[in-house]
Amino acid sequence: AGDGDCGHTHARAARAIQEWVRARPPPAAPAQLLSALADLLLEKMGGSSGVLYGLFLTAAARPLHNRSDLPTWADAMDAGIEAMRRYGGAAPGDRTMLDSLCAAAQALHALRSPGAELLTVLASAVQSAEEAAEATRHMEAGAGRASYISSAQLLQPDPGAVAAAAVLRAVLEGLQG
Numbered sequence: 001a002g003d004g005d006c007g008h009t010h011a012r013a014a015r016a017i018q019e020w021v022r023a024r025p026p027p028a029a030p031a032q033l034l035s036a037l038a039d040l041l042l043e044k045m046g047g048s049s050g051v052l053y054g055l056f057l058t059a060a061a062r063p064l065h066n067r068s069d070l071p072t073w074a075d076a077m078d079a080g081i082e083a084m085r086r087y088g089g090a091a092p093g094d095r096t097m098l099d100s101l102c103a104a105a106q107a108l109h110a111l112r113s114p115g116a117e118l119l120t121v122l123a124s125a126v127q128s129a130e131e132a133a134e135a136t137r138h139m140e141a142g143a144g145r146a147s148y149i150s151s152a153q154l155l156q157p158d159p160g161a162v163a164a165a166a167v168l169r170a171v172l173e174g175l176q177g
Contacts, residue, residue, distance in 0.1 A: 059083030097160035103132035
């Protein structure tokens with residue numbers, strides 16, 4: 001999806017994370033892990049995606065400072081999205097990565113239910129994110145780079161939404177493996 005820039009940016013981030021993990025064990029505490037990832041992406045990813053992911057992860061780390069139970073992970077997702085919305089200026093429906101992330105967050109709210117199964121809820125969140133990414137194909141761009149392009153030229157799903165869904169799928173597959 002897109003002109004390749006989004007893919008190159010995400011590939012750069014993936015390589016930086018791989019190098020980071022090979023060089024040292026990542027922090028075990030969730031808040032420290034997310035904060036360290038935020039710093040890494042802000043430094044190495046580049047572009048607006050790097051800034052937005054950095055903001056997301058920094059905000060998501062805050063609820064996890066004292067707790068890391070399943071409901072708190074749902075809170076972390078909500079906090080990350082709120083930071084992206086506040087600083088990035090986009091909203092769901094604007095044809096951005098927020099479309100995927102907000103759809104996933106809605107599904108992750110099931111983590112607040114007693115007896116929630118992490119992998120089942122996360123699989124549902126990934127499916128929601130992927131469906132939301134595909135739905136951006138038919139949206140008018142209200143924010144981000146696509147908002148500068150004629151709607152007639154936007155034939156693919158939003159690259160940021162596709163990438164965000166792919167990141168969530170990678171998390172799911174990592175936890176399943």
